[in-house]
Amino acid sequence: MAYRVAVLGASGYTGGELLRLLALHPEVEVVAATSREYAGKPVHFVHFNLRGWYRGLRFTPFSVDAVLKSEADVVFSALPHGVGLEYTKTFYESGLTVVDLSADYRLRNPEAYKTWYGFEHPYPDLLEKAVYGLPELHREELRGARLIASPGCNATAAILALAPLAKERLVDLSRIIVDVKVGSSEGGSKPTRGSHHPERENAIRPYEPRGHRHAAEAEQELSRLAGSEVRVSLIPHAVSSIRGALASGHAWLLREVEEQTLLRLYAGFYRDSPFVRLVHGTPPGYPDPKYVAGSNYADVGFALEKRLGRVTGFAAIDNLVKGAAGQAVQAWNIAAGLPEDTGLRLPPLKPA
Amino acid sequence: MAYRVAVLGASGYTGGELLRLLALHPEVEVVAATSREYAGKPVHFVHFNLRGWYRGLRFTPFSVDAVLKSEADVVFSALPHGVGLEYTKTFYESGLTVVDLSADYRLRNPEAYKTWYGFEHPYPDLLEKAVYGLPELHREELRGARLIASPGCNATAAILALAPLAKERLVDLSRIIVDVKVGSSEGGSKPTRGSHHPERENAIRPYEPRGHRHAAEAEQELSRLAGSEVRVSLIPHAVSSIRGALASGHAWLLREVEEQTLLRLYAGFYRDSPFVRLVHGTPPGYPDPKYVAGSNYADVGFALEKRLGRVTGFAAIDNLVKGAAGQAVQAWNIAAGLPEDTGLRLPPLKPA
Amino acid sequence: MAYRVAVLGASGYTGGELLRLLALHPEVEVVAATSREYAGKPVHFVHFNLRGWYRGLRFTPFSVDAVLKSEADVVFSALPHGVGLEYTKTFYESGLTVVDLSADYRLRNPEAYKTWYGFEHPYPDLLEKAVYGLPELHREELRGARLIASPGCNATAAILALAPLAKERLVDLSRIIVDVKVGSSEGGSKPTRGSHHPERENAIRPYEPRGHRHAAEAEQELSRLAGSEVRVSLIPHAVSSIRGALASGHAWLLREVEEQTLLRLYAGFYRDSPFVRLVHGTPPGYPDPKYVAGSNYADVGFALEKRLGRVTGFAAIDNLVKGAAGQAVQAWNIAAGLPEDTGLRLPPLKPA
Amino acid sequence: MAYRVAVLGASGYTGGELLRLLALHPEVEVVAATSREYAGKPVHFVHFNLRGWYRGLRFTPFSVDAVLKSEADVVFSALPHGVGLEYTKTFYESGLTVVDLSADYRLRNPEAYKTWYGFEHPYPDLLEKAVYGLPELHREELRGARLIASPGCNATAAILALAPLAKERLVDLSRIIVDVKVGSSEGGSKPTRGSHHPERENAIRPYEPRGHRHAAEAEQELSRLAGSEVRVSLIPHAVSSIRGALASGHAWLLREVEEQTLLRLYAGFYRDSPFVRLVHGTPPGYPDPKYVAGSNYADVGFALEKRLGRVTGFAAIDNLVKGAAGQAVQAWNIAAGLPEDTGLRLPPLKPA
Structure with missing residues (x-):
């Protein structure tokens, strides 16, 4: 070796x-x-x-x-x-x-x-x-x-969810919400009152919701891609899983865009990345960290609400592996x- | 009787x-x-x-x-x-x-x-x-x-999370993201492939993320409060709990506002509502549906990220009771x- | 009041x-x-x-x-x-x-x-x-x-599962195994390494399996009922739930007995006990603490393996309520x- | 290949x-x-x-x-x-x-x-x-x-838990209780009313408790080892995990035996088996299927209650892998x- x-x-x-x-x-x-x-x-x-x-x-x-x-x-x-x-x-x-x-x-x-x-x-x-x-x-x-x-786990998920949109400058870069849902292992191995099983299981709990540190990384990296300042509001929520983080990066489109265009954009961006898998259309439809458990994959996808010009980029990772x-x-x-x-x-x- | x-x-x-x-x-x-x-x-x-x-x-x-x-x-x-x-x-x-x-x-x-x-x-x-x-x-x-x-369960949570902000017209009413996390009972009692325990437990899964029907109710009710058209982009995510829904209503402030002002606003709005409990400051810090399980309470709160002028209204309910x-x-x-x-x-x- | x-x-x-x-x-x-x-x-x-x-x-x-x-x-x-x-x-x-x-x-x-x-x-x-x-x-x-x-929670479940059999002296009173499965709240509210959510969730873990203290209560009470010394080997196992304990009291019949006889025996024994519900035949078939959550009920039932002359008495309780x-x-x-x-x-x- | x-x-x-x-x-x-x-x-x-x-x-x-x-x-x-x-x-x-x-x-x-x-x-x-x-x-x-x-998953766990005891004829071979606790994946991939997430999560539920088919395998194999007929009463219980089975094989010793003797017995029996790990003494103390997740290991151990002459052999497996x-x-x-x-x-x- x-x-x-x-x-x-x-x-x-x-x-x-x-x-x-x-x-x-x-x-x-x-x-x-x-x-x-x-x-x-x-x-x-x-x-x-x-x-x-x-x-x-x-x-x-x-x-x-x-x-x-x-x-x-x-x-x-x-x-x-x-x-x-x-x-x-x-x-x-x-x-x-x-x-x-x-x-x-x-x-x-x-x-x-x-x-x-x-x-x-x-x-x-x-x-x-x-x-x-x-x-x-x-x-x-x-x-x-x-x-x-x-990188930080939430930052990894946030960046992978939004990188193609940022690079293409398709969305309002000053109004990005990244709502993250994470499992309990993200809190580390030290027991606390909040991590005690009877208190932690079944929780759906905002934590550090006034702006989480990993936003600094996301802003740095997305700004570099966009070539101009990107602001990211990152709000994690603790949910019941042990492993897994899903970043839902909500953004507002600057121009009308078709689903197929977004699909090509994401596919192109990650073409040479062996650990990014695009999940779109076929089951389960959207990324879910459940299906990357124990692996280094980031499953990435998006959803477009044409009515409002809102697009959400998703990235699902195992926080202890790809995160x-x-x-x-x-x-x-x-x-x-x-x-x-x-x-x-x-x-x-x-x-x- | x-x-x-x-x-x-x-x-x-x-x-x-x-x-x-x-x-x-x-x-x-x-x-x-x-x-x-x-x-x-x-x-x-x-x-x-x-x-x-x-x-x-x-x-x-x-x-x-x-x-x-x-x-x-x-x-x-x-x-x-x-x-x-x-x-x-x-x-x-x-x-x-x-x-x-x-x-x-x-x-x-x-x-x-x-x-x-x-x-x-x-x-x-x-x-x-x-x-x-x-x-x-x-x-x-x-x-x-x-x-x-x-009302619908997601709509209930979305509306209660944002009503005080909408009524006061404190936020950009055209750019509201309601990111909801819900337990499995919201899907009803009929077994499906997605609700099968080995597939559903540990999921963090966007569903109907291109605009969920309950947005129609939220828009109707928040518009009535605001006195003008409110647009709501509502994106539910299935998480591991059985009961519980948390709506995180993310919005952009139109003017600077202090935390205490928001606190008074929320407290005032729900003063006469016996089933709304304001969670702010004291533990657990923010609403978590875990702590309303089996009851008709809606626990309501908010988080303010001053750096970005972003406020999130939270409402936690038991989807089968208050929902x-x-x-x-x-x-x-x-x-x-x-x-x-x-x-x-x-x-x-x-x-x- | x-x-x-x-x-x-x-x-x-x-x-x-x-x-x-x-x-x-x-x-x-x-x-x-x-x-x-x-x-x-x-x-x-x-x-x-x-x-x-x-x-x-x-x-x-x-x-x-x-x-x-x-x-x-x-x-x-x-x-x-x-x-x-x-x-x-x-x-x-x-x-x-x-x-x-x-x-x-x-x-x-x-x-x-x-x-x-x-x-x-x-x-x-x-x-x-x-x-x-x-x-x-x-x-x-x-x-x-x-x-x-x-009474202790495990003792409560153990005794209720076996009391009718002990009183009737139907089983070998020196060879009783009570295998208990319990949720995490039984361990109390103090965080420990073993109760840390990532370590506790999904566990199926024997604890104090060399003879749990609650056996002393079970032996005392069942002996009183039987009118002679009863020995109980009580082995708890921690499982993923928060609330709930199921005692499976395994015993060997001293004589052949029909299912209907046992049914009458259990029904008779608990006739005047408003918080004991007999679960037998109709769904869910056997007691499951899931269905007494938050209540003071003990759901009681049994299973008879005629081939071996083995009978198991079950009692399902919410460990924090009936327990x-x-x-x-x-x-x-x-x-x-x-x-x-x-x-x-x-x-x-x-x-x- | x-x-x-x-x-x-x-x-x-x-x-x-x-x-x-x-x-x-x-x-x-x-x-x-x-x-x-x-x-x-x-x-x-x-x-x-x-x-x-x-x-x-x-x-x-x-x-x-x-x-x-x-x-x-x-x-x-x-x-x-x-x-x-x-x-x-x-x-x-x-x-x-x-x-x-x-x-x-x-x-x-x-x-x-x-x-x-x-x-x-x-x-x-x-x-x-x-x-x-x-x-x-x-x-x-x-x-x-x-x-x-x-082999069947429950049978695998039952046999591995008890094989050394059976071979050595240390216990009453006619009075063995194998109380198994299993995760939901054991039920297969077809959705049913009982596997529906809201019904299955948090369950502690006996199933086929009148004698499970896998007992036939356990009896066959343990009898072969013992050189005489072994009777096994096998009672599975569904618990909340997705993966994992723990067999607790409860048996009555025919003669007094020391803990160290049992330890040597188990260690000797599995000396050449690369996928059996003996868990005794060091944390977590006893086998727990949580710690074999995704792997082909069977973690094996035992607990001795000297007061009653009862020994329990444990085997923890991932039911989809070693099972x-x-x-x-x-x-x-x-x-x-x-x-x-x-x-x-x-x-x-x-x-x-």
């Missing part, structure tokens, strides 16, 4: 999903998995699904030295926002490839960190070097990249010169 | 919910419950929850004569759209009070039936007599009414001169 | 359910609701369903004096096992009626507390005064009782000389 | 799961997928997860000739019990390898078909040639087999001389 990989923050859901996917990656050996809370325990102590896998691998407490000593070539960091900033810099400067699944390198504009995350970004120069790891938009820049900012670990692997595959789908050719689970 | 009630189409979910609520209504005796499919069976043969209730009551096949012979004073009709039109007319003209839970009398404009339901309404004169049974908007007209058009059977009873209570909450004073179930 | 009631430990699920049910009880005024964690907050701060109810009632920190000063006649205690022992004694000796929903007074034999709960019971004399609050078995003793030990709060109210109603179903005449919710 | 495979009855859940797994099998090309209902449609018309896979493959109506013409080497038949009997015989006699996922060849004793399935088995000679496709018990016989009877399609592939791999886990090395999905 050609690459030695360290997974930082490996005991959470994103970390666990990285381990699940990397177990199937033919070019990867996982040489370190860090966890403060579970240091010393085998990985299946937390990730019950991995019993029988990674024999001998135990969580280690995170330390820069330990990771460097592991002779990892690549670091996938699932540390929380802000926490890993200093470390990822060190690894990057030590010559490792860094795939950061936190928000630490997603925004190009250092100012934006103050606005959206409440801290001053200490390494604006690194922001210039980081590539936003959404292969459908940045495939070329990813080749050879050594610092990859893996996190799978997309990180996909982006890194491209960076490493591997086929984009290496280790990721898995059909979704159904019914699930 | 003062009133003799017949429930038409009593074996479906709305019918069952009417029977559940009427069992607790001190002024009502159910004298007939019709069902073609289950004629001759006791009501608990279908409504397993009602075992031990309505002893001796069996479903009867529907016939005008049978209902008239039952000496019912009031008919609650849960027959499908179009199916009951002729019969409800007959009952109304025979002097009975008719509460129709189908769409047959909801729209004032006969033309609208062609557009939205695909048939020519045969009794435009009755449309003029019917009162739209949303007590929060039509409490006065309901008093003494004999033909009540009980159907409960609201029908509430409206009829008013029509009959009873206290509005007669038979409906039930706290929601939690956790559920 | 004739009775002043204090609810101790009112912020948990059992406490919340007591408040929900007592809100509908015509003879009760809740004068105190204690909670250490939420002292000072209105009850709806925790019990979102109760928004609009109990206006003015706030949680108070628990203290004996405060409860006595509230001039409560009755105390419903949902404090944890062991925690409330001293207090309930005080209240009882001060002349109040005490309904204790913990295990503190359920076992007659003081020795059993060492075996099953790991502490020496300090008040064996009180154990003699306490009445086990299962009305179906102790209706007569409950009349006038002032210390009621409300906790509802049963406590029912038992107290009897103690207080009120009709057994006062405040409890509520049909289950369906579908739910 | 070395083998040409035809999947019969490919539009149901088992068929879909076969297609999902065979898509990842390096030695297999699927050359035909039959479906009466969906003939002419692409496979993703039904199996939404497979969009983008099997390009060009459409369902064909079943016919013996068509399958023979497809030059398939292997037939996986997911046709219903009885329906495929004649066809599988023809394929077998034409020299194809037949893996039958129905019950048609599972029982060795032709008489048993009358008792359990209500028909006289027409080909008792074939029953002698068929190998029961549970690799953990029949690995050697499977090598080179051309007629494989793939159906995955096990069929595993057994065929062995028959074909391939590594047992070819195409099946997939970690379960978690959380899911």
Whole structure:
């Protein structure tokens, strides 16, 4: 196996999903998995699904030295926002490839960190070097990249739902509503009052509905595509599933357009993207994250209400795969010169 | 008990919910419950929850004569759209009070039936007599009414979420998105491929996303409040719950407004509505249909994104109660001169 | 309202359910609701369903004096096992009626507390005064009782499933397996790793499968019925529902018996029990806790495998109602000389 | 790819799961997928997860000739019990390898078909040639087999839970209770009243509790292991999950035994079985099908109640994988001389 990989923050859901996917990656050996809370325990102590896998691998407490000593070539960091900033810099400067699944390198504009995350970004120069790891938009820049900012899950869904419309400037770019519905795994692995099963199951609950941080990413990327400023109002809602996110990107058309035109537009935009599947017409009619469960697919589609000139772009993802670990692997595959789908050719689970 | 009630189409979910609520209504005796499919069976043969209730009551096949012979004073009709039109007319003209839970009398404009339901309404004169049974908007007209058009569930949630904003004309009335999330019971009691448990559970699925019929009701009612034409784009999404609908009514403010102003606006609008509860600030922060389960409450709230001038009105209901059977009873209570909450004073179930 | 009631430990699920049910009880005024964690907050701060109810009632920190000063006649205690022992004694000796929903007074034999709960019971004399609050078995003793030990949820289901068989001594009383399936609310309101939604939903998980404490109650009560020692092996399994417990009591017949004989036996045993409904033959065929949701019913039935001489008694309850709060109210109603179903005449919710 | 495979009855859940797994099998090309209902449609018309896979493959109506013409080497038949009997015989006699996922060849004793399935088995000679496709018990016989009877899902779980105890004759072999809890996908893909989402979700429902057919398989296999007649009372319960079955095999010990002895017994029995994982002691403590989702694993464990001499063997499987399609592939791999886990090395999905 050609690459030695360290997974930082490996005991959470994103970390666990990285381990699940990397177990199937033919070019990867996982040489370190860090966890403060579970240091010393085998990985299946937390990730019950991995019993029988990674024999001998135990969580280690995170330390820069330990990771460097592991002779990892690549670091996938699932540390929380802000926490890993200093470390990822060190690894990057030590010559490792860094795939950061936190928000630490997603925004190009250092100012934006103050606005959206409440801290001053200490390494604006690194922001210039980081590539936003959404292969459908940045495939070329990813080749050879050594610092990859893996996108947020809601941002991924929002962008994929609307990218063709934004690029073509078909809709009012100042009046976009992205109403997202997400499963409970998006909240991470830490129990809270709101995540307690009796409180969380059957919920249909707005959260951070006054403007969610992932809007910053969506605005950045859609603006780049459109060539002018795009404003996105992003409102997530917690629903009962464990996995899955559906972004419904509602927008107002600037001119009349036929359904077939939109269909060609979406099909053309994603022609070379192996993990985007267009769902239109045939069952189930529209994207539903239920049917991408466990896979790296984004199912994309749209609905046109001609009466009102309203179009909704939909994107359905598994938030832990295309919304996190799978997309990180996909982006890194491209960076490493591997086929984009290496280790990721898995059909979704159904019914699930 | 003062009133003799017949429930038409009593074996479906709305019918069952009417029977559940009427069992607790001190002024009502159910004298007939019709069902073609289950004629001759006791009501608990279908409504397993009602075992031990309505002893001796069996479903009867529907016939005008049978209902008239039952000496019912009031008919609650849960027959499908179009199916009951002729019969409800007959009952109304025979002097009975008719509460129709189908769409047959909801729209004032006969033309609208062609557009939205695909048939020519045969009794435009009755449309003029019917009162739209949303007590929060039509409490006065309901008093003494004999033909009540009980609102659609999605329409109820959409209207309650946005009514204060529409009345005050605070938002762009031509650019309203109502993104609704609903549980599986909204689809009725008939099994289909899409409602099969392995296919329906964990779904996050747009349905009729090109403009749902309930938009016609929302437009009618919000326009009346605003005094000018309101356009509503209504997009439902099926999510995993059994009961519950949340309408997220996204709109663009026409002028800057403070959160406190909105709070007063909503509080004022619903001051006299015993079944509307304002959820703002205190936990759970925003309306969630989980916390109205089994009750006639509509929990209403809003979120303001000042950065973009976007406001979202939320309304959470139990689609079978405030979205159907409960609201029908509430409206009829008013029509009959009873206290509005007669038979409906039930706290929601939690956790559920 | 004739009775002043204090609810101790009112912020948990059992406490919340007591408040929900007592809100509908015509003879009760809740004068105190204690909670250490939420002292000072209105009850709806925790019990979102109760928004609009109990206006003015706030949680108070628990203290004996405060409860006595509230001039409560009755105390419903949902404090944890062991925690409330001293207090309930005080209240009882001060002349109040005490309904204790913990295990503190359920076992007659003081020795059993060492075996099953790991502490020496300090008040064996009180154990003699306490009445086990299962009305179906102790209706007569409950009349006038002032210390009621409300049964455990799994014990309630186990006993109701098997009582007729035990009383008739139809089965091998030394070889009884009670396999229970329960929803997540049984674990209480405190978030844990195992109750975290992504970990709890879709679980089918044995817990405490080496012999659950509620077996002690089941053995005590079934032995009393049988007139000789009954051994019960009770194995709970956590399943996905929020509410609901089904006990499947598997036993081996000592002699051949016909289905009709069993049917008569069960029907006879529960003839005077308004909250037990026999489910046999008609749909849904066997008891399912889904169809008692929110109500105080226990649906009871059985299945006979003649080939092997095996009979399974089933009892389906809502663990928070018949398994906790509802049963406590029912038992107290009897103690207080009120009709057994006062405040409890509520049909289950369906579908739910 | 070395083998040409035809999947019969490919539009149901088992068929879909076969297609999902065979898509990842390096030695297999699927050359035909039959479906009466969906003939002419692409496979993703039904199996939404497979969009983008099997390009060009459409369902064909079943016919013996068509399958023979497809030059398939292997037939996986997911046709219903009885329906495929004649066809599988023809394929077998034409020299194809037949893996039958129905019950048609599972029982060795032709008489048993009358008792359990209500028909006289027409080909008792074939029953002698068929190998029961549970690799953990029949690995050697499977090598080179051309007629494989793939086990039932409940039977698989029941047998794996109890096999070590039966072989060692540690328990009363005449008094075994297997209480199974299963997800909704076990009922197949056809919508019914009971599988309708609002009726099925939150159910805890005994089904066929008077003795389920899969007991016949469990008795046959456990008897073989024990060397004497074993009686199994098998009682399934439908619970809320989509995938997953947990068998809790309750039995009475014939002699005292220590936990460590049992642990060694189970570990020894499954030493060479790559898809059985022993769960004991470390979290989650006991097998839970949640943690084998999507995989071919059977997680096996036990609980000992020393007080009563009761032991419960647990086995948790994904009913569509180890309980159906995955096990069929595993057994065929062995028959074909391939590594047992070819195409099946997939970690379960978690959380899911």
